[in-house]
Amino acid sequence: MIGFIIRRVLAMIPVLFLVALITFFLMKQAKGGPFDQEKEVAPSTIALLNRKFGLDKPAWLNTAEFNNRMSADGPFAAVRGLFDSQFGNYMLNAVQGDLGPTYASKGTETVQDKIKQTFPISLRLGLISLTFALVVGFPLGILGALRQNTIFDYFSLIISTIGFSVPTFVTGLVLLLVMSKVFGIAPIKDPSVWEGFSMSYFPPAIILGLGTMAYITRLTRSSVLEVKRQDYIRTAKAKGLGDRVVILRHILRNSLIPVITILGPAVAGLVTGSFIIESVFRVPGIGSEFIGAIGSRDYSMIMGSTLFFSLLVALGNIMVDLSYGLIDPRIRNS
Amino acid sequence: MAEAPLLEVKNLQVQFKTADGVVNAVNNVSFSVNRGETLGIVGESGSGKSVTSLSIMRLIPSPPGKIAGGQILFDGDNLVDFSESEMRKIRGNRISMIFQDPMTSLNPVLRIGKQMTESLQLHMGMTAKQARNRAIDLLSMVGIPAPDKRLDDFPHQFSGGMRQRVMIAMGLACNPELLIADEPTTALDVTIQAQILELLNRLKNETGTAIIFITHDLGVVAGMTDRVIVMYAGRVVEQASTNELFRNPRMPYTIGLLDSIPRLDGIQTRLTPIPGLPPDLLEKTNRCPFAPRCDFVQEQCWIETPSLRQVAPDHTAACLFDIDRDQRQVMAEKKIAEEQAVLDAALEDVLAHEQAS
Numbered sequence: 001m002i003g004f005i006i007r008r009v010l011a012m013i014p015v016l017f018l019v020a021l022i023t024f025f026l027m028k029q030a031k032g033g034p035f036d037q038e039k040e041v042a043p044s045t046i047a048l049l050n051r052k053f054g055l056d057k058p059a060w061l062n063t064a065e066f067n068n069r070m071s072a073d074g075p076f077a078a079v080r081g082l083f084d085s086q087f088g089n090y091m092l093n094a095v096q097g098d099l100g101p102t103y104a105s106k107g108t109e110t111v112q113d114k115i116k117q118t119f120p121i122s123l124r125l126g127l128i129s130l131t132f133a134l135v136v137g138f139p140l141g142i143l144g145a146l147r148q149n150t151i152f153d154y155f156s157l158i159i160s161t162i163g164f165s166v167p168t169f170v171t172g173l174v175l176l177l178v179m180s181k182v183f184g185i186a187p188i189k190d191p192s193v194w195e196g197f198s199m200s201y202f203p204p205a206i207i208l209g210l211g212t213m214a215y216i217t218r219l220t221r222s223s224v225l226e227v228k229r230q231d232y233i234r235t236a237k238a239k240g241l242g243d244r245v246v247i248l249r250h251i252l253r254n255s256l257i258p259v260i261t262i263l264g265p266a267v268a269g270l271v272t273g274s275f276i277i278e279s280v281f282r283v284p285g286i287g288s289e290f291i292g293a294i295g296s297r298d299y300s301m302i303m304g305s306t307l308f309f310s311l312l313v314a315l316g317n318i319m320v321d322l323s324y325g326l327i328d329p330r331i332r333n334s
Numbered sequence: 335m336a337e338a339p340l341l342e343v344k345n346l347q348v349q350f351k352t353a354d355g356v357v358n359a360v361n362n363v364s365f366s367v368n369r370g371e372t373l374g375i376v377g378e379s380g381s382g383k384s385v386t387s388l389s390i391m392r393l394i395p396s397p398p399g400k401i402a403g404g405q406i407l408f409d410g411d412n413l414v415d416f417s418e419s420e421m422r423k424i425r426g427n428r429i430s431m432i433f434q435d436p437m438t439s440l441n442p443v444l445r446i447g448k449q450m451t452e453s454l455q456l457h458m459g460m461t462a463k464q465a466r467n468r469a470i471d472l473l474s475m476v477g478i479p480a481p482d483k484r485l486d487d488f489p490h491q492f493s494g495g496m497r498q499r500v501m502i503a504m505g506l507a508c509n510p511e512l513l514i515a516d517e518p519t520t521a522l523d524v525t526i527q528a529q530i531l532e533l534l535n536r537l538k539n540e541t542g543t544a545i546i547f548i549t550h551d552l553g554v555v556a557g558m559t560d561r562v563i564v565m566y567a568g569r570v571v572e573q574a575s576t577n578e579l580f581r582n583p584r585m586p587y588t589i590g591l592l593d594s595i596p597r598l599d600g601i602q603t604r605l606t607p608i609p610g611l612p613p614d615l616l617e618k619t620n621r622c623p624f625a626p627r628c629d630f631v632q633e634q635c636w637i638e639t640p641s642l643r644q645v646a647p648d649h650t651a652a653c654l655f656d657i658d659r660d661q662r663q664v665m666a667e668k669k670i671a672e673e674q675a676v677l678d679a680a681l682e683d684v685l686a687h688e689q690a691s
Contacts, residue, residue, distance in 0.1 A: 231438040237393055238433075239426035239453040239504070242419075249452075253443050328443055329488040 008321070012314045019310040020094070023303055024087050028059055032297050053103065055299075058085045090303060099307075100300035102293075111304035114289060119308075121194050122278070122285035126270035128201050129209030133266070137213040138259070141220025145255075146247065148225065156217055163214025172207045172280040179203060194284055204281040212266045216259060223255035230254070256327055264320030268313040338410065339366035340544050341390070341512055346404035348385050348394060348568075357615045359385045359399070361568040367512065372538060372545040374559035374576065376552060376591070380612050382568035383548045387514045390546075391431055392421045409511070427457040430505040434517040436497035440489035447485030450504050457508045472503040476533060495526035502533065506541060514546045519554060531558060552595055556580060564588050567613050567623040570642060574649035582658065584651040586628045589659050622654070629665045630657050 033046075033055070050056045058064075065081035083092070093100060099111035137160075144156035194200065227233065228251060236250045278287040286305060293301035324331045348360035360382040367373045375383045388394050390406055392413060406413040408429065413421065425431075433439040441449055450472065451465035460468065466485065473481030476499040489497060498518060505513050515534065519527040531554060538545055547558050555562055555576065562579045564572040564587065572585040583589045590608040610627040613619075622628070625635040634654055642650040 231433060231435060232441040234393060235433060235439045235501075235504075236441065237425070238391055238431045240422040240424070240456060241426075241452065242422060245452070249444070250441050254441070330442060330490045 008318045015314060016307060016310055020091065020303065020307060023306045027299060027302055030297065054086060054089055060085055060087050094307070099304035102301045103298045111300050114301065115286060115304065115308055118284060118286040118289045121283060122287055124197060125201055125205050125208065125283060125285060128205035130212070130267060130270045132206055133209040133213035133216055137216030138220050141217040142224055144217070144221040145224035145228065156221065160214035160217040163210040168207055168210065169276050169280060171210060172277055175203055175207055176280060204277050204283055208270060208277045212270060215262065219259050219262060220255065223258045224251060227251050227254045253327060257324070260320055260323055260327060264316035265313060268316040337369065340369045340409060342366040342407040344405040344407065346386065346389060346406065347402040348389050349400055349402045351398045355616050359568050359615060360389065363570050365563050365570060365573065367544050367546060370542045370544055371561065372547055372559045374555040374562040375546060375548045375565060376550065376555055376562060377565035378550055378612060381565040383565050384516055387516050387546060387548055390514065391425055391429060392416070426453040427508045428510055429512045429514065430510040431514040431516065432501050432505045432518045435521045436494055436501050437521065439501060440497055442489055445486055445488055446500055450507060453504070454507050472507055476503045494522055495529060498522060498530055499533065506537060506543065509541065510543060512544045512546065516548045534558065552591055568615055569623065569652065571652040572650065573642065578646065578649050582646060584645045584649065584658065585653050586630045586657060587624050629669065630655065630661065
């Protein structure tokens with residue numbers, strides 16, 4: 001068990017490195033830079049800023065520095081010199097937990113500060129929407145399967161189809177409109193409501209959770225239908241067990257397995273927040289921060305949040321693999 | 335007068351509604367099982383033997399299936415009229431069932447102990463502790479070593495044969511009066527099959543439980559059962575004591591089944607398979623359902639469905655004619671001779687044609 005966890009955590013390292021590599025590459029392909037403004041900025045100022053943030057160095061490998069130091073300080077220092085590049089320095093700092101300064105703040109705020117400040121909001125939002133997705137989706141799916149092809153099943157189908165097919169920016173805007181026109185309670189302008197739990201989280205959380213809820217509903221339904229047909233359910237019935245016991249003891253646990261599978265990515269997806277929903281509802285979470293960072297070419301913020309998201313997804317998947325063992329003894333022992 | 339039978343199935347009709355129409359899976363099936371008796375039900379896939387047994391437990395998936403007629407008298411009560419809750423008191427308690435595939439018939443996420451004790455607690459009102467002790471006794475009865483430890487294992491930690499032993503132990507948990515074993519050895523390899531059959535034979539004698547043994551393997555029937563019914567296309571086509579059936583089969587289908595299993599008594603004969611496929615139960619016909627595959631087929635077979643009739647003491651068969659096994663060889667040879675004659679004639683024709691040109 002411990003060995004399994006250690007192996008999985010170690011396997012995350014190359015994954016995260018690859019993510020960093022690809023993100024950095026893509027970022028550099030995009031035109032523009034962090035200090036572009038609408039009005040012309042003096043080239044000397046830009047050069048100064050670039051120098052301050054190390055953007056004057058080559059992107060990948062610093063061969064000039066390598067040659068310099070090779071002749072002066074020997075091969076060991078030369079290798080360090082080779083990685084005295086934007087990517088090299090970023091990665092060196094990142095492994096030490098320093099994700100660099102945000103360019104937007106002109107270097108007064110670090111990326112990890114920004115994450116610490118915005119992530120709890122997204123986390124709360126995500127947890128509420130996950131709870132919503134599970135509490136509504138799971139029972140709805142079970143109901144649909146147990147009362148297959150009845151009005152309950154169709155009701156569950158309609159709800160999940162809406163959740164699936166209507167994009168969140170539509171449902172979000174509709175909800176926002178209803179809230180502001182009918183109840184006069186939106187949009188929420190006071191940023192302090194996002195500190196700690198408050199009712200304000202519910203509208204965006206429900207919209208955010210709709211898709212996951214729909215998915216869980218459909219998945220649960222098909223899973224329960226599948227388990228219902230299994231031989232061991234017939235065995236359970238042949239023992240004279242009542243419907244309630246057959247469902248609760250024999251069907252539900254077996255039908256949880258596929259639902260758990262999607263939970264890992266779903267948790268990561270919900271917790272890192274929907275970029276769109278956070279913008280629509282003006283939630284100052286990490287998602288809206290990320291969108292902002294892309295627009296302003298805030299390189300370190302883009303890198304930092306991408307790595308952070310990747311870490312969450314990877315951790316989510318490890319959690320899922322561990323929870324399989326709790327539910328399915330066949331996996332526990334192997 | 336003899337004691338009333340434990341189970342009496344009278345004119346049972348089971349139908350399944352499908353997109354193509356109503357399938358008559360079981361047609362007018364009647365038979366009875368006495369206390370302590372072992373009855374074999376033999377037939378190929380789709381002959382209605384499993385549907386019959388599931389009907390007795392009232393476990394036919396409904397919809398699409400339904401018991402369309404007939405009676406299932408168990409100890410005098412008609413199970414067809416029982417409510418679902420009355421049925422639950424019977425299932426697993428007075429009638430229990432063992433299924434074909436032990437690999438899939440146990441819940442993979444529950445410990446064996448839990449699966450064994452749940453019916454004990456339900457039907458016998460045992461506490462968890464009492465049920466556990468009874469489960470330990472049952473497991474050692476079916477020959478599972480270290481039963482107190484094995485109770486805490488999951489199904490995947492048992493081999494196929496061991497799982498079937500667990501299934502049998504579960505089936506016998508509440509001392510049922512009737513045990514229905516639906517092809518309990520089909521999914522097992524041959525040496526394990528023999529062990530399981532031996533176990534069932536021993537337990538049958540120890541507990542005195544009546545058994546309905548469903549199989550497509552006549553070899554298994556020979557060693558296990560007192561009486562046999564043969565099913566074909568949802569009907570009973572022959573019924574006799576096991577000895578009588580093997581010595582004196584009177585329905586062409588039974589004869590075909592017997593001729594398609596190898597004999598171990600030294601007499602070397604060619605194995606003759608039954609040609610063709612079982613009939614489509616959707617069609618409604620007046621002919622004998624076996625006619626298209628029958629070696630003995632006569633004109634009358636195509637216009638009349640035979641019903642069961644007495645052919646010997648305590649022996650019924652659904653065939654219009656008095657036939658026996660020895661005739662088959664004769665009939666088969668006659669058939670071959672006829673085919674040969676047709677071929678010869680054709681060949682002569684060709685030769686004559688060639689000579690003429």
